[in-house]
Amino acid sequence: MKTAKPVKHVVIEDSFWKKYKQVVAEEVIPYQWKALNDELPDTEPSHAIENFKIAAGESSGEYYGTVFQDSDIAKWLETVAFSLRDHPNPALEERADEVIALLGRAQAEDGYLNTYYLLKEPNNRWTNLRDNHELYCAGHFIEAAVAYYETTGKTKFLHIMEKYVDLIQQIFGTEEGKRKGYPGHEEIELALIKLYDVTAKNQYLKLAEYFIEQRGQHPIYFEEERENRKQIQTEPTWNDDNNINFGLGFEYQQAHKPVREQTEAVGHAVRAVYLYIAMADLAAKTGDASLLKACETLWDDVTNRKMYITAGIGSSVNAEAFTCSHDLPNDSMYCETCASVGLAFWANRMLRLAPDRKYADVLERALYNGTISGMDLDGKRFFYVNPLEVNPFQKSRKDQEHVKTERQKWFFCACCPPNLARMIASVEDNMYTQTEDTLYTHLYIASKVNMVLSGQKVEITQTHHYPWDADLTFSIHVVEPTSFTWALRIPGWCKQAEVKVNGETISLHHLEKGYAEIQRTWNDGDVVTLHLAMPVERIRSNALVSMNQQQVALQRGPIVFCLEEVDNGENLAGLRLPKDSLITEEFSENLLGGIVKLTTEGYRVKGSPTLYSSEPPELVSQQITAIPYYAWCNRDKGEMRVWVYES
C-alpha cells in the first residue's frame, strides 16, 4: 500500500476559494453562532447552546432539538478551528474557548457528554445506538477537538474528549461485560482515528477498529438492543414504527453484513460515506489489504453507478439513501449537501491510501459542484437537498416536497450548513499529499505551501485563475538543490495537457495513475507551467441511466453547468441544444461573483394546441445560456436544469 500523508498549512491566495473562505469566516460562522443561540428571527430554533447550559446547571428549561443537536456545536467549533488558521480572530477564539469551557462544565463526572441523554433520559445512556446518535455526536466533538488543538495548540477540548472516549471504551467492546454495540450513524470511527493521529494513543485506533469490525456481525446488535429496550422506560423514536429503517433493513446503517463483505453502497448515503472514510483511514493505518479492497470496490460502485454528475449521492428521499445502479432521477433525488461533503472527505482519504486521479477527479467534482451548491454566494441561505432539475410541475408533486426550489435560512435538522462550512474552511487540506520524496498535487488552488521533501525545505507557489483559466504556473523555492518527484494530476476531464519545466516540455505519455511524475533535482526559482485545455465538453451519461437519455450536461474544466429560467425562459425541458452548435464562453466578472457564462444558439420546441399530435415538432431559434451549477438560484427563483436535450 503506497500511502501518502496530507500536506498541511497551505495558504490560499485563490480568487475562487478565498471568497468562499471569507464568506465562511465573516458570514457563516457568525450566522451559525446566532442560530446555535436562537438569535435568528423567522428560523427554526436550535437550542443547542441552551441545551449545554441546562446540562451544566446554568440555565433551566427542557432539552429541545433533534437527538443530534449537539453535533451542530461540534461542527461550528470545527469550522472555527479551521477558519482561525487563515482568519485569525481573537474574539472568536475567545468565544470558542467559552463554548469549550461550557462543554467541560456540562460533562458528567464520568466523562459522559451528550445533552439529549443528560437532560431527557439520564438513565438510558447507550440504549438506542440505532437511532439516537450518541456516538455520532461524540465523533463530531472529537473531530472539532482535534482541529481546535491543531490550530491553537490548546489542549482543554482534547482532554474533555479524551475523558469521554475513555468512558466509551469502557462501555463498548467484545470483551465480557461490554456492549457489543456500534453507532447507528457512523462518524466516531473516523474521528477516533484523527484523535489517534494527534495523540498517538493506540487505544483510540483500537476502538475505531472495534467499531468498524463489529459492524454487521451477526446476530445484528441492534436486534438485541431493541429487545433490551423493552425492559426500560423510553419513548419510541421515529424509527420504532412498522417501517423500521424505512423498509431498508440493516442496509440503512450499512450494518447488514461485515464491512469487508459489503460490495455495494447501500442505505443512508451520509452514514455510508462516513463509514467508508473510516474504513479507508483504518486501512491506511493497518495496511489491511482486504479493507483497502473493500474501499476500492465501494468507491467503484458509488462513483461509477450511483453518483450524479454534480457529485451528488443519494437517489431517494426515502431513507435519504442510495438505490440501485444507474438510478439517478434528477428531480426527486436527495443529493444531500452533507453526502457530497462526505464524498469529498472520502476521496481525500482514498488519495492518502493510493494516489490515483480517479479519487481527485471526484474530489474536485464535489468541491466545485454538489457541495457548494448547498450555500448561496453570500453564505446566508442553504440547500439541504440539491436537485439537478426544478420543473414547473414540482409545486403539485407531493413526491418532491423535500426538494426546495430556493435555499432556506436554517433547518430544524441543521446538519448540512455547518458541514459545508467546515469543508470550505479546510479546503486547502485536500490539495497535496506527500511521501518522503514525492509530492502529489491533487487540486489546483492558487496558494503557497512549505513542506519537507527528501529532507529539505521546499516551498511551492501556485499562481493562476483556476477553475476559469487553463494556464497555471508553479514556482519552487528550495534552500539548496533538492531531488524529489513532483506528481501533478492531469485531470480526467482534460484531454490536452501540457507541462513545462522552466519552459521545457515534459512528455505526458506515461502518466502514473493520472499523475505526471517529474523526478529531478529542483533548483530555487524553477518554474513549472501547466496548461489544462478546458473547452466546453458535452457530457453524456451511461446508456443505462434511463433519465438522461439524449441529454447532455455542459462541463468546462471541473465546473458543471446548468440552465436557469431567468436566462432561458420557462419550460427548460423544451430547449434543444444542436449537436454542432458553437458554445461561446465568457468570463463575467460581475455576474454571480465572477463566473464563466456559456451561450449558444439553440432551439425551443414550440407549444402545440393539442396534448398529442403526429405532427413533427416545430422549432424556433433561441439563445441558450448556461451558468455554473453551484451558482444557481442566486437570482430569480425558477426552473433549473443540468441535463439538456440535444437535437
Place this chain on the structure above:
Amino acid sequence: MKTAKPVKHVVIEDSFWKKYKQVVAEEVIPYQWKALNDELPDTEPSHAIENFKIAAGESSGEYYGTVFQDSDIAKWLETVAFSLRDHPNPALEERADEVIALLGRAQAEDGYLNTYYLLKEPNNRWTNLRDNHELYCAGHFIEAAVAYYETTGKTKFLHIMEKYVDLIQQIFGTEEGKRKGYPGHEEIELALIKLYDVTAKNQYLKLAEYFIEQRGQHPIYFEEERENRKQIQTEPTWNDDNNINFGLGFEYQQAHKPVREQTEAVGHAVRAVYLYIAMADLAAKTGDASLLKACETLWDDVTNRKMYITAGIGSSVNAEAFTCSHDLPNDSMYCETCASVGLAFWANRMLRLAPDRKYADVLERALYNGTISGMDLDGKRFFYVNPLEVNPFQKSRKDQEHVKTERQKWFFCACCPPNLARMIASVEDNMYTQTEDTLYTHLYIASKVNMVLSGQKVEITQTHHYPWDADLTFSIHVVEPTSFTWALRIPGWCKQAEVKVNGETISLHHLEKGYAEIQRTWNDGDVVTLHLAMPVERIRSNALVSMNQQQVALQRGPIVFCLEEVDNGENLAGLRLPKDSLITEEFSENLLGGIVKLTTEGYRVKGSPTLYSSEPPELVSQQITAIPYYAWCNRDKGEMRVWVYES
C-alpha cells in the same frame, strides 16, 4: 343543446370485443363471485357476501373489508346484468336473484342498506360522508338495480333501492331539519339519474341535482360534519390524521367550490370523473347551459392537459389524484383502471350532450388502451395502476411501490376489476346515439342493431376486422325507404378517410364536429363502406410535457403500442427509433390473442464503462418490436415502455 339518446340492444359480433365479453362472462364473473365469497386461495379475502349474511342475521361474525366493500357486490351484479344480455345464463341469473334477495333481507326496516354501518357503527349512519362511502355504495347498487331491471325486467332489486333512496331523500336536502351533506366519493348522483331514467320519478332527478348543486357550497359541509363527529363515539378513519385529504384540502373531493366554478380537474381522479358524468347527465336533463359549459371546460382541462396517451388519468399516487397541467410522469403515476373506465363513461355522456368526435376519440382511446390494460387476456389477473413505463430501477424505488410490475389476482381494495368488467360487458352501449332523425356512429365494433329513425325501423350491421383493418362495411335494412341522417365518426387519428354509399364516394370536405353526415333516403340493402387509413403514426407530446421530450409513442388506428423487454431486451430507454425507419405491421393471429405487431430497424445505445463521458454514444443496430399497450405483461415479466426515444 343538441342532446342525443343512447341506442341500446346492439348485438356484438366483433372479434375484438366478443372475446373480451366472453372472458367477462366465462372467467371474470365466476372468478369475482368466488372472490366475493372468499373462495379464492392466496388472495385478499373479500368478505363482501358474508357481510350481507351477517347483516341479514344469517351468519355470525364481524364486518371485514374496506368501508366500501358492498360496492364490489354492486358492480358484480351490474356486470352480471349487462353480461346476461348476450350471455344468457339461467343459473347465473338465479344466483343474482339470490344475492338480491339477500340484500333485501339485510336491508333495515327503514330502507337503510350498508353493511359497514349496519354491523360496525349502527348508531352512526351519515356521520362521515367525507370518508365512509355510504352514498357511494348506494349509488353502485342503484346502478346495478337499474341494469338488472333493464336486462331482466325484474323489479325486486329496483324496489329495494327505491326504498333506500326514499330514506336518503328524507335525510338530505336544504330543507329545515335535513342534513346539507353530499358524498365524499361521488357516484350516487349519476346513479340517481339512471334511476330517474327508468322510473321517470322526478324526485330522483331532484335528489341528484341537490347533491350536485350542494357540492362545494360554503361553509363546506365536511367541516361541520367533522365538528359534529366529536359528539359521537366513532373510530378515526384513514383520513383523520394530520394530513387530511392527503394535503389537497377539499379539492380532493372536488368540494372546494360549487361545481359551476370548477374549471380545473383536481383531486382524486375517479371521484372527479364520476362527478363530471353526473354533471353532464344533469345538464342533459335540465338543459342547463352553465352546467354544460362547466363540463366542457373540465373536459378540455382533463383531455388536453392531464391525460396520458393511453387515456390514463391521475398523475400522482398521493391521493390518486390529478396534479398540474402537463405533469405526466410515466413511471410513478397512478392511472387507476377505474379512472380510465370513468373517463370512458364520461365521454359516453358528453356524446349524448353534444355529438363531437373529440369525445368519441377519447372514449375509443380509453376502451382500446388504458382500461383493458387493467386485465390480462384471460381475465384472471388485474392491474389497479397502469404504468406507461416499467424501468429496471423500479424495484429499488419506494416512490413506485404502488406500481406493480405484473397483474395481481385480487386486491384488498378491489374496485378496479369489477369496474372494468361492467365496462366491457356493456361496451356496445357506447356505439351509437340518436335523435329522432339522426344516427351517430361513434365506435366501430362489428355488430347488428335495430332502432327507430324518422318513425321507421332501421337495422344497421357493421362488418369488419377493426381495430386491425382499415376497411369497414355497413349494411342497412329498412322495411321501406327511410329518410334519416347517418353521422359517421371520422376518428381524429385518421388523416385519410373515404366513405362510399353503394359504391359512390361521399365528400368529406364538410365534417360536422368530426362526423360525416349522410342525409338521404335509405333503401333496404344500402351498403356504406368506410376506409379509415391507419398507418403507424409517431405521436409526440406537447412540448410542455417535460418527461416525453424527444420521444414518440407508436399508434395505429386507436391502438397505442409499447415495447416489452421480452421482445427488445433490457434497458428499453436505451433504444433509438430512427426518425425515418420503416415500420412493418403484421397481424399475428397467434400472438397475444391476435394482434398487429410492429417491427422496425432501430438502434441501441451501447453501454460505456464509465458513468459519464464526453464521447458521443455508440449505436448498434437492433430490431425494435412493439405490441399493443393493452396486451403488455401477458408473457414474461420485465421492462415496458410506451414512449421511445427517436434519433
